[in-house]
Amino acid sequence: MKRLIYLDNASTSFPKPPEVIEAMNHFMIEVGANPGRAGHERALEADRIVRNTRKSLAKLFNIDDPDRIVFSMNVTETLNTVIHGFLKEGDHVITTSMEHNSVLRPLRHLEEKGFITLSVAPCDGKGFLDVDSLPSLIRKNTALMVLNHASNVCGTVQDARAVKQAVGDIPLLLDAAQTAGCFPINVKADNIDFLAFTGHKALLGPQGTGGLYIREGLTVNPLIRGGTGSISEKEVQPDFLPDGLESGTRNNVGIAGLGAGVDFILKQGVQGIREHEKGLTAALLSALYDVAGLTIYGPLKADGQTATVSLTFDSLLPPGAKYDYGGCGAVNLELMEEEIYPAEAGKILNSEYDILVRTGLHCAPIAHRTLRTFPEGTVRISMGYFNTLEDMEITGRAVRRIAERDYS
Numbered sequence: 001m002k003r004l005i006y007l008d009n010a011s012t013s014f015p016k017p018p019e020v021i022e023a024m025n026h027f028m029i030e031v032g033a034n035p036g037r038a039g040h041e042r043a044l045e046a047d048r049i050v051r052n053t054r055k056s057l058a059k060l061f062n063i064d065d066p067d068r069i070v071f072s073m074n075v076t077e078t079l080n081t082v083i084h085g086f087l088k089e090g091d092h093v094i095t096t097s098m099e100h101n102s103v104l105r106p107l108r109h110l111e112e113k114g115f116i117t118l119s120v121a122p123c124d125g126k127g128f129l130d131v132d133s134l135p136s137l138i139r140k141n142t143a144l145m146v147l148n149h150a151s152n153v154c155g156t157v158q159d160a161r162a163v164k165q166a167v168g169d170i171p172l173l174l175d176a177a178q179t180a181g182c183f184p185i186n187v188k189a190d191n192i193d194f195l196a197f198t199g200h201k202a203l204l205g206p207q208g209t210g211g212l213y214i215r216e217g218l219t220v221n222p223l224i225r226g227g228t229g230s231i232s233e234k235e236v237q238p239d240f241l242p243d244g245l246e247s248g249t250r251n252n253v254g255i256a257g258l259g260a261g262v263d264f265i266l267k268q269g270v271q272g273i274r275e276h277e278k279g280l281t282a283a284l285l286s287a288l289y290d291v292a293g294l295t296i297y298g299p300l301k302a303d304g305q306t307a308t309v310s311l312t313f314d315s316l317l318p319p320g321a322k323y324d325y326g327g328c329g330a331v332n333l334e335l336m337e338e339e340i341y342p343a344e345a346g347k348i349l350n351s352e353y354d355i356l357v358r359t360g361l362h363c364a365p366i367a368h369r370t371l372r373t374f375p376e377g378t379v380r381i382s383m384g385y386f387n388t389l390e391d392m393e394i395t396g397r398a399v400r401r402i403a404e405r406d407y408s
């Protein structure tokens with residue numbers, strides 16, 4: 001089999017630890033039953049596995065009560081659950097100009113219907129939120145602050161603790177799609193009210209898994225209601241967690257795999273994973289820094305970002321040229337005669353170098369507008385725990401040759 005270098009981990013992580021596949025196989029072959037729905041031994045075993053995943057996640061995020069974590073299909077469902085189930089008519093919401101469409105689309109939908117009003121706090125050319133702008137955006141009816149913890153476009157990590165301090169009692173919904181599993185998150189120390197996570201990225205679980213932590217004292221109405229296996233004598237939805245927000249049979253085989261992914265992370269230590277990914281980011285950035293005709297976006301410092309690097313092959317164009325300088329990194333000033341479009345560069349990386357990346361807008365048009373890479377977007381190189389320094393060397397060389405148009 002040819003060796004592919006998979007660098008699309010911001011979309012979904014690959015490969016998964018063998019333990020994840022083993023746990024899913026075990027569930028399918030030796031358990032198979034529906035947790036919380038019967039008293040027989042297989043159902044009890046399924047229940048134990050699901051509970052263990054909840055406990056492992058609670059340990060990872062420093063959550064006291066695992067039952068305040070509810071499972072979902074993905075973070076998109078989680079974000080919609082909070083946005084639709086927590087906000088009331090007339091509420092005001094603050095979000096940022098680096099969000100994913102999973103946040104912006106449900107918020108814009110409610111805004112268009114006249115249900116809520118929305119303020120978008122500005123982020124700078126590196127993607128960092130201007131935390132000082134937040135107090136002036138707060139209104140009497142501000143009910144929620146929604147923050148993308150790390151940009152899926154260029155990796156910029158926001159200071160969640162500072163944001164929570166700036167908004168005070170207003171609940172903070174943290175979209176941790178890009179940080180859960182690869183960046184330390186402590187809901188108590190960071191004062192996070194709602195933590196939204198997806199299972200298939202850095203948490204190393206399978207696709208079709210995600211979840212939400214809800215701080216004690218906050219109530220979210222369910223998006224859907226139905227059978228939960230609990231208080232079956234009643235025709236109304238349970239009002240306790242996790243059952244209230246977990247109607248219908250879950251992706252329990254996926255939750256088994258997610259638990260194994262989280263246990264793998266706990267074994268390595270999230271700080272160890274972070275250090276490894278910082279090393280990869282630093283290596284890639286230094287391999288790309290002096291490539292003529294390249295613009296790199298984001299903090300350009302492994303410390304301030306996840307292991308995601310975005311770039312365009314259009315150099316730093318002078319004022320008045322077709323594009324303004326939107327990037328913040330490339331140190332060279334050499335101009336490319338003609339830019340290479342992100343989609344084309346992505347195809348060349350795949351066909352000539354067996355390197356898999358994602359190009360375009362990454363479901364985050366507002367972030368690309370902030371970075372001034374809209375509408376073509378960028379070439380996004382996103383590393384994961386299983387990438388190596390050698391992968392970074394090969395990728396750095398490949399990008400250089402594409403910029404030099406020396407690849408065929």
Ligand SMILES: Cc1ncc(COP(=O)(O)O)c(C=O)c1O
Pocket residue numbers: 010011074075076077100102148150151152175177178198199210
């Ligand atoms: C910041 C952010 N939010 C939300 C999502 C949506 O994730 P999912 O497809 O798992 O729901 C992503 C995925 O790319 C993301 O990066």
